[in-house]
Amino acid sequence: MGNHALDLNPPDAVFHITTHASDWLFSMFSFNTLVLLLVIGLTLTRPRGTRLFHNLAVIILTTTSIAYFSMASDLGAAGIDTEFRETGAPATRQIWYVRYIQWFITFPLLLLSLLLTTGLSVSDILTTLFMSEVVVICGLVGSLVHSTYKWAYFTFGTVALFYVWYSLLVNGPRTSSPGGGAFRTGYWLSAGYVSFMLLTYPICWACSEGSNLITPTDEMIWYGILDLITGPVFLSFFLFQLRAVDYESFGFASGKYSDAVAAPVRPTKAQEAGAV
Structure with a gap:
C-alpha cells in the first residue's frame, strides 16, 4: 500500500481515474489556490465599496479549489452503472457529484458577475441564474441515471443553457449599460468568451458521463482545462477589464443600516414650523 491518494482512498468503480489524473487534479488545485491568494491580495488593496466583483471571484475560486482537492483525493464520487459499455458485462463508472456541487455554486456567480x-432588471438576472442551476442539476441527475432517460435530462439542461446564452448575448447587450457604456466593450469580450466555453461543457458531458466514450482520466483532463479557462483565467481577464471602470457608474449601493444612519435627515416643514 503506497501513500498516493488513490491508495488511501481506493476507487469504487470499474472505470475510475488513474494516479496520473489525480496528479493533474492536484496541479489544478494548486493553480486555483495560487490565483485565489493573488485575488485576495488584490482585493485587500482596493478601497471598500469597490470589491464586489473581486469578492465574487474569491468565492468562485475558493469553491473550485475545494472541489479539485476533493477530486484529486479521489473523494466525492459514486459508482454508477454505465449505459454504454465496451463489453456486454455490467460496469460502473465514477460520477463526480462534488464537481456538480462546485458548478452549482460557481456557475450562477460567474453569470452574476457578468450580468x-x-x-438587466433584477427579475431577468434571477431568471438567468435559475436557468444556470437547471443546467447543473440536469447534468447531475442525468449522470446518475444509467438508462437512456439520462438524455432527457441532457436535453432539459441544453434548453436551459440556450436561455443563458440568450441573456448573455442578446438580452444583456441590448440594455443600457451603466455609466454610459463604459464597460460595453469589456462586456462583449467577456460574454463572448464565456458563451463559447459553455458550448464545450455539454460536449464533454456527452462523451464522458453520457456515453462512456472517454475514460474518467480523459474526462478529468478535459473538464479541468475547461474549468481552468472559465475559472481563474477568465476571472483574471474580467477583473483586468474592470480595473479602470468607476464603480459609481454601476449605481451599486450597500444598503447597510449604518449608511442610512450616516445620511443627514432633513426636518419636515411641520418640524421647522414647530421649532419657530
Whole structure:
C-alpha cells in the first residue's frame, strides 16, 4: 500500500481515474489556490465599496479549489452503472457529484458577475441564474441515471443553457449599460468568451458521463482545462477589464443600516414650523 491518494482512498468503480489524473487534479488545485491568494491580495488593496466583483471571484475560486482537492483525493464520487459499455458485462463508472456541487455554486456567480455590468432588471438576472442551476442539476441527475432517460435530462439542461446564452448575448447587450457604456466593450469580450466555453461543457458531458466514450482520466483532463479557462483565467481577464471602470457608474449601493444612519435627515416643514 503506497501513500498516493488513490491508495488511501481506493476507487469504487470499474472505470475510475488513474494516479496520473489525480496528479493533474492536484496541479489544478494548486493553480486555483495560487490565483485565489493573488485575488485576495488584490482585493485587500482596493478601497471598500469597490470589491464586489473581486469578492465574487474569491468565492468562485475558493469553491473550485475545494472541489479539485476533493477530486484529486479521489473523494466525492459514486459508482454508477454505465449505459454504454465496451463489453456486454455490467460496469460502473465514477460520477463526480462534488464537481456538480462546485458548478452549482460557481456557475450562477460567474453569470452574476457578468450580468451586473448590464442594465438587466433584477427579475431577468434571477431568471438567468435559475436557468444556470437547471443546467447543473440536469447534468447531475442525468449522470446518475444509467438508462437512456439520462438524455432527457441532457436535453432539459441544453434548453436551459440556450436561455443563458440568450441573456448573455442578446438580452444583456441590448440594455443600457451603466455609466454610459463604459464597460460595453469589456462586456462583449467577456460574454463572448464565456458563451463559447459553455458550448464545450455539454460536449464533454456527452462523451464522458453520457456515453462512456472517454475514460474518467480523459474526462478529468478535459473538464479541468475547461474549468481552468472559465475559472481563474477568465476571472483574471474580467477583473483586468474592470480595473479602470468607476464603480459609481454601476449605481451599486450597500444598503447597510449604518449608511442610512450616516445620511443627514432633513426636518419636515411641520418640524421647522414647530421649532419657530
